[in-house]
Amino acid sequence: MSARIAPGGFAEVGPLAWTLARVGGRVSGTEPTRLFLTLGRQPKLLRGWLRFAGRLMPGGTLPRRDTELVILRVAHLCGCAYEWEHHRRIGRRTGLTEDDLRRVEAGPEAEGWTPRQRALLAAADLLHTARDLDDHAWAALREHLDEPAAVEFLMLAGHYDMLATFCNTLRIQPDRSRR
CATH class of the missing domain: 1.20.5 (Single alpha-helices involved in coiled-coils or other helix-helix interfaces)
Incomplete structure (x- = not known):
């Protein structure tokens, strides 16, 4: 394509x-x-x-590992190969493993997530499908994020959804490895 x-x-x-x-x-x-x-x-x-x-990203206040998990989940939900491949490489530098990447694809209910990671991924899923967070998801997110971090999370998830739309619509192909 x-x-x-x-x-x-x-x-x-x-x-x-x-x-x-x-x-x-x-x-x-x-x-x-x-x-x-x-x-x-x-x-x-x-x-x-x-x-x-x-x-x-990279100048946000959320921990880099959390940021990459959210970006990768949004990329997966949007079917954005460009963002998935790009942030898979970045995520590895933040300590994400192949098992983590498989769990990102499986979603927030996969075994092995911390309660914080599960809340972030579940919120990313709900934002993708409903374009909103219900009270339960908001409360779960706020158990782990203060107000400024919650604002940043919402902007991060929304931004990468927008970027995935841009990449998918323009058919931007993943960057080829030099190795």
Whole structure:
């Protein structure tokens, strides 16, 4: 399946996206990141998105392992191969194992989650299906997150849902490994 908007070259995306794509690929062990080379075709949007997205990941206050679990669950629920593959690599650097990744796919009821992880994943599931949290899910989430962290969690899950929609709609393929 080919991309609906092909990742741009330097002339189409400019120096910022070009550099970010190359650095991102080097850090993740892949070719230059197709997400930056696609979003870079709209440079003003890319700059604004970078500020917002960077406040969630990697600059958020939630522990990195929790952040990656939520991102991976959203990617799985949305069927977003690009985000799944990209964050699978990042997640491994935060200590996620292959067993963790299988459990992310299985969902919050899988054996082995902590109560905190189960609450985060269950909330991500409910946000995906209902676009809301019922009182029970909210209470379970708040047992583990204070108000600022709960706000951040909601923005993180919603942001990666939006990003999955962007990647899926434009048919952005996972970045190929350089190894």
